[in-house]
Amino acid sequence: MTMSLRIYELRCPGCLNDLSGITSDKVFICGNCQKAFGAHNGKLTEEQLFFGASQHSLDKNDITIFLPFWRFHIAPTVLDPQQNNITATTAAATLDTIWIPAFYDVRPTVFGNVGMNLTLARIQPQLLPLSNNRIIQLPGVARRREDATLYVQPFVAGIVDRQKDISGLSINVRIGDAKLWGLPFGYDLQTTTLTDGLLGMQYPTAMVEYFEELAFAYGIGK
Numbered sequence: 001m002t003m004s005l006r007i008y009e010l011r012c013p014g015c016l017n018d019l020s021g022i023t024s025d026k027v028f029i030c031g032n033c034q035k036a037f038g039a040h041n042g043k044l045t046e047e048q049l050f051f052g053a054s055q056h057s058l059d060k061n062d063i064t065i066f067l068p069f070w071r072f073h074i075a076p077t078v079l080d081p082q083q084n085n086i087t088a089t090t091a092a093a094t095l096d097t098i099w100i101p102a103f104y105d106v107r108p109t110v111f112g113n114v115g116m117n118l119t120l121a122r123i124q125p126q127l128l129p130l131s132n133n134r135i136i137q138l139p140g141v142a143r144r145r146e147d148a149t150l151y152v153q154p155f156v157a158g159i160v161d162r163q164k165d166i167s168g169l170s171i172n173v174r175i176g177d178a179k180l181w182g183l184p185f186g187y188d189l190q191t192t193t194l195t196d197g198l199l200g201m202q203y204p205t206a207m208v209e210y211f212e213e214l215a216f217a218y219g220i221g222k
């Protein structure tokens with residue numbers, strides 16, 4: 001087996017700014033241009049990037065950070081063992097958008113499945129208006145689109161299974177476009193919790209792998 005090591009020059013193709021990130025990053029954000037670039041076969045390819053506005057008031061002591069998610073448009077189909085289409089009778093019927101964390105979420109069954117919760121709540125975030133003098137960071141994109149795509153089918157199966165036993169059913173998911181979003185979370189230093197700015201749900205910072213490094217990238221802590 002041979003291993004190849006690829007070294008990218010991490011500069012923004014637009015403004016030549018350094019594209020710094022944390023060690024797990026697979027997509028890099030230029031703070032100047034507010035653009036995202038994924039590394040593919042030795043080249044940097046631009047990804048569209050959106051930031052969601054907070055809809056839930058975050059405590060004034062909190063620091064707002066953005067965690068990255070892939071928003072997939074999907075069209076699921078559920079077939080019973082006789083191959084009848086029973087999609088309309090399942091939770092998949094109204095499921096056209098799902099949110100898969102683009103950061104490494106650690107043990108979601110223990111710490112809470114933030115992507116699942118956002119998906120079940122059918123959130124439709126308002127776009128956060130970007131201005132020239134406001135730089136928004138989005139470090140921690142550890143999953144590229146193709147990595148996140150692997151989670152789509154099991155994610156949909158998990159949602160259908162909450163409502164009815166899926167044994168014997170076949171669940172097919174047609175995957176449409178996927179866009180990278182930064183969603184706001186309030187970080188409370190005292191309780192080391194993250195409060196989701198769209199639903200107001202709380203999670204321990206331990207749900208995010210490399211959280212300390214991420215916080216450091218935001219200029220928080222050591």
Ligand SMILES: [Zn+2]
Pocket residue numbers: 012013014015016017030031032033034
């Ligand atoms: Zn740039």
